[in-house]
Amino acid sequence: MKTYYRSTAISLLTFAMMSFPSLASPIKSIPAPSNLAVSPNPIPPKIAINKVELDSRLVKASTKFGFNLFNQIFQQNPHKNIFISPSSVAIALAMTYNGANGQTQSAMARTLELEGISTNDINNFNQLLQVSLLDSQNDTEISIANSLWINQNIALERSFVEKLKTYYQATIKNLNFDDSSSTQIINDWVKQQTKNKIHQIVKRASNDTVVILINAIYFKANWANAFDKSLTNLKPFTLENGTTIQHPSMSRLGEYRYLDRPKFQAVRIPYQNRRFRMDIFLPKNTSSLAEFQQQLTLQNWQDWSDSFQINTGLVQLPRFKVEYELELNQVLKSLGMQIAFSPSADFRNLTSSASSISEVRHKTFVDVNEEGTEASAATSVRVFRGASRTFQMIIDRPFFFAISDRQTGTILFMGTIQNPALK
CATH class of the missing domain: 2.30.39.10 (Alpha-1-antitrypsin, domain 1)
Incomplete structure (x- = not known):
């Protein structure tokens, strides 16, 4: 939604x-x-x-993860323009985190700087943050949208789906991933949420795909x-x-x-x-x-x-105007999430089917000019079956x-x- x-x-x-x-x-x-x-x-x-009272542990965690993520990307692309939305990546992975268990959950917690923080606190933080952003005036336009796209042949844990609906206000749809039109349906949703700035975040889906989780952000403000x-x-x-x-x-x-x-x-x-x-x-x-x-x-x-x-x-x-895209698999593995992409991944809180993350893709757009700034971002997580001076x-x-x-x-x-x- x-x-x-x-x-x-x-x-x-x-x-x-x-x-x-x-x-x-x-x-x-x-x-x-x-x-x-x-x-x-x-x-x-x-x-x-008025400063919104958010959990200071999670404010620090999100900032630290953002710097870690950016520094890792910069090391891999030191000579190129870079533009990312750490918030979009964090929300998409936080949604996915609700489905993780065991060592996979621990690895994701270390990467996202969430060790020692309960899943309930994480979800409450993200819900409050998005509610706070709703409390605005008339000079800036922002939208945050989350979605969960489910393989119609896969049964998900009811508690996982309910958490995404309750805390992330996610749009939830069942799709036939064997049908090539499913990819277009998802990308059309992203295109709508980002005001036509990001046209494609999912390149392909297949029957081996369990779910695709997406966060999309749009921002436009005048100086x-x-x-x-x-x-x-x-x-x-x-x-x-x-x-x-x-x-x-x-x-x-x-x-x-x-x-x-x-x-x-x-x-x-x-x-x-x-x-x-x-x-x-x-x-x-x-x-x-x-x-x-x-x-x-x-x-x-x-x-x-x-x-x-x-x-x-x-x-x-x-x-300047920048359109930026990258796959975050290697970056997140370097930050400690290797197990989430491996056959040993444990997403039993998402589905009873053996699953792992197959792709985390991030795409952004920014236009800075005399009037102000327009920016948008989308992050998709594809969970795959099988693996005075x-x-x-x-x-x-x-x-x-x-x-x-x-x-x-x-x-x-x-x-x-x-x-x-x-x-």
Whole structure:
């Protein structure tokens, strides 16, 4: 079942974006070009947003899993644009986790950072998180949808199905996986939930497929202060190999929450309702994205999150649009879930038929432009039978970014841009 959230961009893995400490040494004032658009609405020192009381163990777990997942993907694809939704992956695997038992359940718990936390607490957390995201205003559109597609020839445990209906509001359908039209039915559902941004998440199904579990997320929000399109111009962007390309970049002078550390700069750009924001981390010329990734830990994130300070500055940001897809099997195996993909997998809480995960596929889309951001993600799990300072932040080289929810302290999307000209 689909739910739309207005005035809210999504986040599910506590990638909580932040507010950071004052700089050790002041930055010199930098005169800005007179033709830049200036923010008409200064950022208030504190914006009253009621923090939703979520289980802190699970907030930390989801954040840590998100960083582990992203770091593993980055290691395998260090020279490519990456964009993932850790929240989408976490929800899809949390649904699957309800069917695991024994060593398979233990391995999934370690990978998802859920050791010592009951399944009931996990389900309650995900339910409360999604309810919280429903509590929004009118400037942002969000939807989160879950579904369970069942092989009509397989009997599932009633308790498993009831948990997905109760806690995840999942659409539940029986399909004939021998019929080639079943794949199209599932993909049409994903296409609808992601506003036509993701057309295919399931490439094939067969009679050996027990179930396919899917999470889909859609997010669209305008910036609190839009970039003036007339100021978007071709600007140099230096790639990792030192090559310089010309790419359309947006510019605006205004008040932002800003952080300066020895190895990177960071700026927070709020969306219209200010509950959601994009944080952008730009490694300095003496550093690199690979070095930044080594610092990307839960502890550092929490430290950085309290350190942003309001400053007036110039932000130059390249427009970019990315479509990203990958199979997560090897990534999840590297994180400790090998048994879930093996003949030894134990999913007796899902079905009495011997089953294992055959594929976890993730697909995303993001478009960042002068008005704001549109993003979507889908994750499928196929279970198989048998087995006041002035600054300048010129984002003209590879950078990391994330979109998070201030109210719940969770993250929905994160990525790295190596080349903004690539889609």
